[in-house]
Amino acid sequence: MVLTTRSSRLIGALVMSTLSAGVAAQGKTLTADDYARAERFVGYNTTPLVDHAVHGVTWLDNDHFWYRDHDARGDRYLRFDTATGKTEAAFDQARLAKALGKLLDKPVDANKLGLTNFGVMADGRLDVNLRGKHYLCELRATTVCTAGKDDNAEGVGSEPGVLSPDKRSEAFVRDWNLWVRDVATGKETELTLDGVENFGYATDNAGWKHSNKAILVWSPDSKHIATFQQDQRKTGDMVLVGTNVGHPKVEKWKYPLVGDKDVTMIERVIVGVDSHKVLRLKMPPDQHRSTLCDDVSCGRDGGWDDVQWAPDARTLAFVSSSRDHKQAWFRVADAATGEVRTVFDESVPTYYESGDGKVNWQYLPGSNEVVWFSERNNWGNLYLYDLGTGKLKHAITTGEGNVTEVLRLDPKTRTLWFRGVGRQQGVDPYYQQFYKVSLDGGEPTLLAPEPADHTITLSPDGRLFADAYSTPTTPSITVLRSADDGHVVNSIAKADIARLSATGWQPPEPFTVRARDGKTTLYGLMFKPTHFDPSKKYPIVDYVYPGPQTGSVGTRSFNPARVDHQALAELGFIVVAIDGMGTPGRSKAFHDAYFGNIGDNTLPDQVAALKELGRQHAWIDLDRVGIWGHSGGGNATADAMFRYPDFFKVGIAESGNHDNRNYEDDWAEKWQGLLVTDKDGKSNYDDQANQSHAADLKGHLLLAHGTMDDNVPPYETLLVVDALIKANKDFDLLLIPNAHHAYGAAANYMMRKRWDYFVRNLAGDTPPREYTMKPPKD
Structure with missing residues (x-):
């Protein structure tokens, strides 16, 4: 039988198809x-199955912290005394579990509480975070828990608050206005009166992120609040439609898009807690931008990290960013008059960032200085500026490697502590290590020397720090160290991966x-x-x-x-x-x-x-x-x-x-x-x-x-x-x-x-x- 070229190709294709099918079938x-x-x-x-992995601790005061210890038996919440090196139960887990079970109307296993965080309120109650929800628990003679405030809670009285430094008040948003709530009595006071829909105070809406949290910074004396009135009246809407039987549920909120002529803007204000007066800073509306990420509500705790009060609360420092993030202005406002002074600015060809994980600039009115973060030499380093003249004094850190997070600055000793990467030869450039350096320059001192990734938690007074270090292949070791020279004061925990x-x-x-x-x-x-x-x-x-x-x-x-x-x-x-x-x-x-x-x-x-x-x-x-x-x-x-x-x-x-x-x-x-569009529409x-x-x-x-x-x-x-x-x-x-x-x-x-x-x-x-x-x- 003679085959034509076309028939040969057809049979060949069939054979290949059969072989391919055979491979799949195999x-x-x-x-x-x-x-x-x-x-x-x-x-x-x-x-x-990872036992005793303590990745971080929560300091209660200068000498005590708590942490969660886990093993095959479950979870234990422990309180560590830095003076003695001893641990004890942070609270009575059985009583707390019973109280939570009564509130939730279901059994709660004391060994599997699943707390993601807890804190002690000014009145002694525990603020317990259980799977994303907050509960306030009284653990004295009678153990009772009540529902707390959640970031997306709805309804009058359930709004989440931002606690004041003296822990006596919390500020929150209701009906587009700023309120304060007395922690002890629950008494609520409205601080602003002119907030209206889409032009409210302290509102948290980046478009992609929108919650009921209040975005603000309390003054150190708890008497004033720095925040903004967020103008979204001209911002475009985003609309989503739910799936359900019956009329669909529609979710609609403000969501600015790339290229929009009108995007969300903020008008910066200072609100007096006692006077109820709103001082509007004397400057044009600002972009809702951060020097660290996207929206102003940026940072590890979702707060407003680009704003810092002076210790005496007389002035307020902040950084404004241009819409394209290419320029950042360091500014200082007079908290009594609202006058604003631009101290200096930085422009870059691509985008300016103030750190990697944390806003790193520091306001030092006591010495008339500013610590500024810049990548001007191709690496993230710190620089000291004169607050009066806006002129550069000198570099604090130099060379290759990045400062990622400034964790503490002591103005008295002129010492700064920071996490950094890529600064040690022969160490994985992504491993976070911990250093201290003088504001007057000099070689930084490595305080966490192990070639590993270090998670650092400093004590409130900065004397000590908990250091949890590990690598992708080795589990964590957590120790207590001196912030002065990095020596190990106590062991806290060593993770065990045997199970x-x-x-x-x-x-x-x-x-x-x-x-x-x-x-x-x-x-x-x-x-x-x-x-x-x-x-x-x-x-x-x-x-x-x-x-x-x-x-x-x-x-x-x-x-x-x-x-x-x-x-x-x-x-x-x-x-x-x-x-x-x-x-x-x-x-x-x-x-x-x-x-x-x-x-x-x-x-x-x-x-x-x-x-x-x-x-x-x-x-x-x-x-x-x-x-x-x-x-x-x-x-x-x-x-x-x-x-x-x-x-x-x-x-x-x-x-x-x-x-x-x-x-x-x-x-x-x-x-x-x-967004740039040419005449031809491209x-x-x-x-x-x-x-x-x-x-x-x-x-x-x-x-x-x-x-x-x-x-x-x-x-x-x-x-x-x-x-x-x-x-x-x-x-x-x-x-x-x-x-x-x-x-x-x-x-x-x-x-x-x-x-x-x-x-x-x-x-x-x-x-x-x-x-x-x-x-x-x-």
Whole structure:
């Protein structure tokens, strides 16, 4: 039989199709037991198996702190006496559990209280934070708990407050006005009267973040409050519609977008607590920007870190930022007259930041000085300015490496204590270490010398500090040290991972590779199956978060479960996380790598790194590369599937901000710049929009989003969906009704779907049908 060329090609295609089908058919069928073994390495199963891991302490006074100690028996809340080195119970856990159980009308296990924090009120009551909710508990003769105030509490009398320095009052927002509540009596007083809808006092609304918290700074004498009247009257709305039977529930709030002519502005004020007078600072309205991140309500405690009172409360220092974050002005206001003086300013080509994790500038009116943070020499260093003239006096720290967080400054001894990275040769440049330095300059003194990541908690008087240090592969050791020379005063705890190791758990493997330029060193973590066989070929999954405000790897402290990386690896994958260029922690040039081009998403670095790993390890199969991420990582994942369609075969893009013109204004305007549109209608934001590249999709893509996501609105994903449909592309979509950004109760369902998608489409295996994740019950 003679075959024509056309028939030969047809038969050849049929043979190849059959072979491909045969390869897929040869894949394994995973069982529920396989998934259960992987689930053993999810955080809710691994974290409880780490004993005596004390990552931080809470100081009660200069000589005592409390911490949570955990082991197989449960949790114990301990009070440590620094003078004696002895511990005792911080409170009667059994009585507290009984009181909470009575209030909640359900049993509460004294050994599994699950407190995330507690504090002592001025009247002796405990302010207990239990799974995100506050309770006030009287632990004297009769133990009684009452419901406290939560950040998003609704209803008159339930508004969350900001406690005054003397702990006698708390300030809160009600009906767009500022109020104070007497802690002892509960008496409430309205301080402002002219707050109206969308022009209220101390309101917390960045667009992507909106809560009932009050954003303000009390004066040291508890007599005045620095805050603002936030003008959102011209700001555009965001609208989300719930899913329910009957008329849908509509959520609507102010959400400024990139390029909007009118964005949220703040008018700075000082409010007298006794006089009820509002002093409006004599300056134009300011941008709702931070020198650290996005909105003014920034920082580790969600407060207003760019504002500092003088110790005598006569003046108020603050920093204003331009809309594009390229300029910052250091200003001082007279608290009696409202007069404002600009002391100095700094302008940069890209964006100004005052630290990495904390606003680092310090106001020193006593010596007529200002400590200022700048990356002017390509590294984050501290500089001393003259408060009167605004002139630079000298550099406090110099050279390579970054000051990340100024934790204390003593004006009397002219000594400053700070966390820093990259300052010690031969130490991982992401490890946070702890130093002190003189304001008059000189070499900083290293107070926490171990080559590890150090979490520092200083005593109120600054004499001592708790130091919890660890690495991604070694669990934490927590000690009490002298802030003078760093010597160890007492041991606090040493983490024990024996129970964790007994499950077969293994730590991730740190690695280094080269960036896109072939020169710059990148750092990452690799996760292998516990049953790893080097003679096999494994598909590789890249977990990505492109920054620019953070990276893929996350903390360098010990963590028994980083997302679900080890669990996913257990299903037959190599999983990696790599901090590409454009993420923080390194030099300014490194961080600026793709400024103005956020569609880059570190992807050239991810591809270069993965290819290098493939060359180094024969057991990595670069023909089967997957990628996934959430939020910014969701953006990067879809971007990777569109821009590198022949390299990335499977992607899962969760809650992605796929076009930053549809995201809250001050995030993208910081990293991409202000929106500029040409006469022909083209703009500097066109290329970053994922829907513009959707037609290039070749592989398997799963898009996921919560329909009530008030951080990244679901319309971001629908823009990509629309483009994929118009391009006639196959893809998968999961919309989670009524879920917010992190999916809430559906998060474990999403995790299982993620496993299924990679197992089926990247490994060529068959997942068990509808495996049920089994997190422990409260």
